[in-house]
Amino acid sequence: MKNKDNNRILSAVGVVGKQVGLIVIALILATIFLAVSGYEPLAIVNGIFEGLTLDIAGTIRWATPLILAGLAICVTYKAEVFNLGVDGQLYMGAAAATAVAVNIPKSMNHVAALVLVFLAAMAAGALFAMIPALMKVYLNTNEVVSTLLLNFIAALYVEYLVTGPLRDPEAGTNLNASAILNENTWLPRISYFEPSSANIGFYIAIIVMLVLAFVFFRTAFGHEIKVVGSNPVLAKYSGMKPKKTILQVMAMSGAIAGIVGAVEVTAVQHRLLAGFNPDFGFDGIVVSLLANNNPIGVLFSGIFFGALKNGGINMERITDVPSAVTDIVTAIIFITISAKFVLPRLKRKAAGKKQASEGGK
Template sequence: MKNKENNRILSAAGIVGKQVGLIIIALILATIFLAASGYEPLAIVNGILEGLTVDVAGTIRWATPLVLAGLAICVTYKAEVFNLGVDGQLYMGAAAATAVAVNLPKDMNHLVSLLIVFLAAMAAGALFAMIPALMKVYLDTNEVVSTLLLNFIAALYVEYLVTGPLRDPEAGTNLNASAVLGENTWLPRISFFEPSSANVGFYIAIVVMIILTFVFFRTSFGHEIKIVGSNPVLAKYAGMKPKKTILQVMAMSGAIAGIIGAVEVTAVQHRLLAGFNPDFGFDGIVVSLLANNNPIGVLFSGIFFGALKNGGINMERITDVPSAVTDIVTAIIFITISAKFVIPKLRRKGTEKTPVRQGGK
């Protein structure tokens, strides 16, 4: 029993070591790139350290949506379903949250108001995610394509709302936005960091992480998700329903994405803005992959990328290094992670193609 437990600990430590190694490689490559481009080589490293030590509030602000996006991706990856539509689903969640919030009575209880707004956002995100899920299950449509294309529909729909039905007539001609939400629907800031943009959404992300960890590792449904992801044929013979599981994980993913939209409009913007989402969904893919699709790892991975994004913003403000460098670091990490998956497959293919010599010839 002790040996098994020790093996699990060593295995977990090995995974963590590999992920840390990927980050170090990415940072070294980014440093080389900065030096070759004529910028301060350690600017990005200093930016991350500042985000983790000085401007912690800014890191939490950016880590919140990134952790939730990583969890939304993690849910579907466990079942080998690829949801590239988190951005679209969070847009729909934000739209639903705004539409409900602006119509709630101003004197409604704060907690009740927030609960209604977040439930509306989760329902909208889940329903929007069900479109590609149903297409995959019943029409055998590639979910990568359908989820990706639906992002554009959602973004255009939000733009239509803030220039039409939900537009605030007092916003002026230069701003396409909804009316400011009532304060009873504002998500509170984290008091320790006030005044700042760090908000209670970070606690919500931690709660979602704990729930998913319990589901994946302590429930039969979590075991079913893994079986469906690894071998759907075996799952079907074992009495499981792969199609139902796909619908369930997509709905869960969409609901988590909807939470991101609700957090952005209730805690950060306090209104719905066109194009408010800086690609949280695609960053969530890297967050989830770096964490090896483990919910607990997603929390730490999301905090790292939150520090990276926040560091890039601070770096641009105090130095001549553009914040776009953070996108380069993210891309480098994505490439190194991809190499981790691709290289073993290439080795296996090379081994399969190597002719077997017989009789010493």
């Protein structure tokens, strides 16, 4: 037993070491890029350091949606289902949260009002995610395409809402937005960091992470998700129902995405705005991949990318380095992660061809 535990610990340390190595490689490449471009080479490193030390509130603000988006991606990737529609699902969650929040009586209990708002957001996100899930299960539609295209529909729907049924007549002609939400539906800020936008959505993200970790590592359903993802044929012959599992993980993913939308409108914007989402869903893909699709790892990779984004914003404000550099770093990390997955497959393919040619001789 001790040997098994030691092997597990060593394996976990090895995985963490590889992920840290990917980050270091990405930062080195970003540093080289900045130097070649004529900017301060260590600007992005300094930005991350300051985000983790001097401006923790800003890091928490950006880490919260990134952690939740990463968890939403993580759920489906475990089952080898590729949900690229987190952005659309969080838009629908935000729209549902706003529709409920603006109609809740101001006298309602704060906690009860927030529960209703978040349940509405989760339901909307889950239902929107079920559209591509049902298409995949019953029509064999590629979920990558369907989820991606549904993002545009959700974004346009939110734009329709804030220019039509939910538009605030007092917002002015230059702002497409809903009315300000009733204060009893505002998600509280973390008092230690006020007046920043760091909010208790961060604690919600941690709770969601703990729930997913328990499901994945301590329940039969978590084991079923892994089996369906690794070998759906074996899962079917073992008495499992791959189609049902796909529907379940997509609903879970959509519900978590809905939480992202609810946090943004109740804690940060306090209203629904057109185009409020800066691609949290796509950033969540990198967050999840960097964490090796492990919910516990998603917490730490989300904090890293939160510091990266916050550092980029601060960096642009106090230096001449544009915040777009953070997108370049994210892209570099994505490329290095992709290389980690692609290279072993290329090696196996090359080895197979070599064996085939040797067998022919």
